[in-house]
Amino acid sequence: MNQEEVLTEVCKNCSGKLRFEPGTSHLVCPYCGTENEIIVPTSIIEELDFEKYISEADNSPVQEIATVKCQGCGAETTFNPNVVSDSCPCCGSPLSVKDATSTHTIKPKAIIPFAIDQKKAFEEFGKWISKLWFAPNKLKKFARNQEKLTGLYIPYWTYDSKTSSDYRGEKGTDYKTTETYTAHENGRAVTKTRTVTHTRWTDVSGHIDKSFDDVLSIASKTLPKQYVEKLEPWGTENLVPFDEKYLSGFKTESYQLDLKEGFEDAKLKMRESITQAVKRDIGGDHQRIHSLATVFNNITFKHILMPIWISSYSYKNKIYRFLINGRTGEVQGERPYSAAKITMAVLAGIIVVLLIVILSNR
Numbered sequence: 001m002n003q004e005e006v007l008t009e010v011c012k013n014c015s016g017k018l019r020f021e022p023g024t025s026h027l028v029c030p031y032c033g034t035e036n037e038i039i040v041p042t043s044i045i046e047e048l049d050f051e052k053y054i055s056e057a058d059n060s061p062v063q064e065i066a067t068v069k070c071q072g073c074g075a076e077t078t079f080n081p082n083v084v085s086d087s088c089p090c091c092g093s094p095l096s097v098k099d100a101t102s103t104h105t106i107k108p109k110a111i112i113p114f115a116i117d118q119k120k121a122f123e124e125f126g127k128w129i130s131k132l133w134f135a136p137n138k139l140k141k142f143a144r145n146q147e148k149l150t151g152l153y154i155p156y157w158t159y160d161s162k163t164s165s166d167y168r169g170e171k172g173t174d175y176k177t178t179e180t181y182t183a184h185e186n187g188r189a190v191t192k193t194r195t196v197t198h199t200r201w202t203d204v205s206g207h208i209d210k211s212f213d214d215v216l217s218i219a220s221k222t223l224p225k226q227y228v229e230k231l232e233p234w235g236t237e238n239l240v241p242f243d244e245k246y247l248s249g250f251k252t253e254s255y256q257l258d259l260k261e262g263f264e265d266a267k268l269k270m271r272e273s274i275t276q277a278v279k280r281d282i283g284g285d286h287q288r289i290h291s292l293a294t295v296f297n298n299i300t301f302k303h304i305l306m307p308i309w310i311s312s313y314s315y316k317n318k319i320y321r322f323l324i325n326g327r328t329g330e331v332q333g334e335r336p337y338s339a340a341k342i343t344m345a346v347l348a349g350i351i352v353v354l355l356i357v358i359l360s361n362r
Contacts, residue, residue: 011032012036013034014029014032014034016031017029018036018248019248020113020114020245020246020247020248020249021035022113022114022116022117022151022307022326023115023116023117025037026038038243038245040240043241045109045110045239046109047160047302048300048302049299050263050300050301051299053301054260067254068095070088070090070091070093070095070222071093072088072093072319073088073090073093073222074221074222075088075091075222076253077089077152077252078251078252078254089152089253090152090223090253090310091312091319091321092313092319106255106303107303108155108302108303108304108305109241109242109304110241111153111239111243111246112234112236112238112239112240112305112306113238113240113307114151114250115307115327116309116328116329118149118151120329121149121309121324121326121329122149124324124329125331128322128331128333148311149309149311150309150310150311151249151250151251151307152250152251152252152253152307153246153250153251153305153307154220154228154306154307154308155219155253155254155255155256155304156216156303157217157257157259157262157263157266157301157304158214158216158217158302158304159212159214159215159217159262159263159300160211160213160215160299160300160301161211161212161215161266161296161298161299161300162212162296162298163210163211163212163270163294163296163297164207164209164294164297165207165209165210165293165294166206166207166293167208167278167281167282167291167292168203168204168290168291169205169282169287169289169291170201170203170287170290171282171283171286171287172201172284172287173202173285174197174198174286175198176198177195178193178194178195178196179193179196199285201288202284204282206278206281208274208277208281210270210273210274210277212270212273214236215270216234216236217257217263217265217266218265219303220255220256222256223310223321224321224334227323227334228308230330230332231308231323231324231325231328231332234306234327235328239304250307252305259301263301274294275289306326307326307327308323308324308325309323309326310324322334
């Protein structure tokens with residue numbers, strides 16, 4: 001079943017177009033309310049061999065999807081059927097179906113479906129906005145419109161790998177000595193003692209084996225990475241085998257970070273963990289790592305989709321994006337500051353200080 005067929009799946013009762021209902025395992029008809037169950041298979045989610053895929057890319061399973069690339073931010077998202085124009089969920093720029101192109105991509109192996117609906121996401125968004133100091137009034141007015149939130153599945157890679165690392169370094173062990181010194185008290189020289197901590201360094205070398213499972217790498221170059229990562233944890237235990245039915249009623253962003261680029265990002269996370277493991281292996285009170293060589297073996301991967309509610313706001317020719325984890329309601333995002341509000345706050349502070357000075361002098 002291709003994506004077009006799934007997204008236009010109709011109600012078995014009244015033939016209305018169906019939407020996935022967050023927090024459930026069924027599609028709902030917005031016209032008659034009939035629930036159409038999604039059968040979740042019990043099969044294990046398959047991991048693909050990384051090296052084999054890279055060497056045999058031309059023979060690997062892919063899907064063909066129609067996407068529209070935003071000229072404003074570069075995001076590539078799918079269009080709902082029968083929609084000829086829309087706005088980009090990542091920046092709000094206008095999109096037209098006439099600009100859609102057909103792309104061959106690696107088909108997702110798994111998906112974490114939405115668990116919270118637009119209403120709940122909007123409530124969490126409102127709480128977050130209310131805590132922003134010096135936010136423009138227009139932003140708070142903007143945040144009153146629930147329809148400004150768009151449900152979007154964003155692309156991720158996950159990687160598994162066994163690693164083998166050799167290292168050389170030094171172990172620092174602290175020891176204490178007592179030394180005497182001369183101090184002056186009341187004009188007299190006084191001899192005192194004090195405890196001084198020293199570090200004895202010893203050359204060390206060793207080997208570390210460490211396995212990694214489901215190391216995440218976001219495959220979007222459009223969304224602000226530092227904020228997307230703060231939406232974690234996603235709870236990968238909630239992954240289910242991919243079914244296009246979960247996409248019904250939502251937009252999907254295509255990956256822009258390819259498989260190799262994603263693994264380079266994942267390796268940085270693995271190396272950080274390996275470094276900490278090496279320091280524990282060295283032991284002592286301090287550690288120095290002079291060389292660390294790691295070999296990555298048995299690398300597997302899968303392409304998965306994660307759910308977010310997203311909204312974008314334009315302020316003084318800059319786009320600010322707000323992201324909400326579609327399972328936990330965690331809110332992260334960029335925020336604008338109102339220069340006028342900051343100026344008024346500074347002036348108010350100056351006035352308060354001047355009043356305090358005047359009253360003190362009286």
